[in-house]
Amino acid sequence: MTDSRNNKGAQGHLHPLTQIVREIVDSFVAMGFEVADGPEVESEHYNFDVLNVPKDHPSRDMQDTFWLKPSEDGSPNHSTSGVGLKGVSQTVLRTHTSSVQARYMETQKPPFKIIVPGKVFRCEATDATHEAQFHQIEGLVVGEGISLSHLQYTLNEFFKRLYGTQATIRFRPSFFPFVEPGVEVDVSCVKCSGKGCGMCKQTGFIEVMGAGMVHPNVLTASGIDPQKYRGFAFGMGVDRLVMLKYGIDDIRYLYSGDLRLVNQF
Ligand SMILES: [Zn+2]
Secondary structure, three states, X not given: OOOHXXXXXXXXXXXXXXXXXXXXXXXXXXXXXXXXXXXXXXXXXXXXXXXXXXXXXXXXXXXXXXXXXXXXXXXXXXXXXXXXXXXXXXXXXXOOOOHHHHHXXXXXXXXXXXXXXXXXXXXXXXXXXEOOEEEEEEEEEEEOOOOHHHHHHHXXXXXXXXXXXXXXXXXXXXXXXXXXXXXXXXXXXXXXXXXXOXXXXXXXXXXXXXXXXXXXXXXXXXXXXXXXXXXXXXXXXXXHHHHHHHOOOOHHHHHOOOHHHHOOO
């Protein structure tokens, strides 16, 4: 039996993940963002439907999403909101923090800027870069005259705060159902500062998040007039940012509770 008294005198501290979540949230709060929250057990409605994810989209597949069993009478086992009426919407463990977007937009009037930190879940085999549970941070800005350049400025500012003033970002065109246009965001390699090394596969950049302009269908589904308002959204995997920042090469270390890792921070 391990004698817990061996640790007598050792001082506890926050886990590196919690530390970086707080650091990221603080950066955005300093830029005027508000923190929003939502349930981890979510309806298909908020997780997919209102985000313009088609019924036949592969991300809804059993292999990616944890679906919760309906109750005996066939109604969805849904305890988090009034949505998810019988036969209409199933219940899932949220696959992204984007589910909070629509919940927030339904009740708030633009303009607003929110940041949403939280746990998300994917039905995946675990390896050095995949876990069934991980952390995301979602950002959403809606207002009049919002453009892609506002997104670029915000993210540029954020990565300079996180990785230092030498950090730069670049956009690459991409597709996500809930944004149009959509982009992948790369940040200059934290190890070689863009010169090229093994970690960035000699490209000088590392992919860190997806982002884009909020799709008009998403605004409409949340009761916001897309003719009047526009917005941008971004979502990043926090685990990956921690791994990059500290050179951790296996995501599973972050959840193992191993003090040999935790005590280094
Ligand atoms: Zn590099």
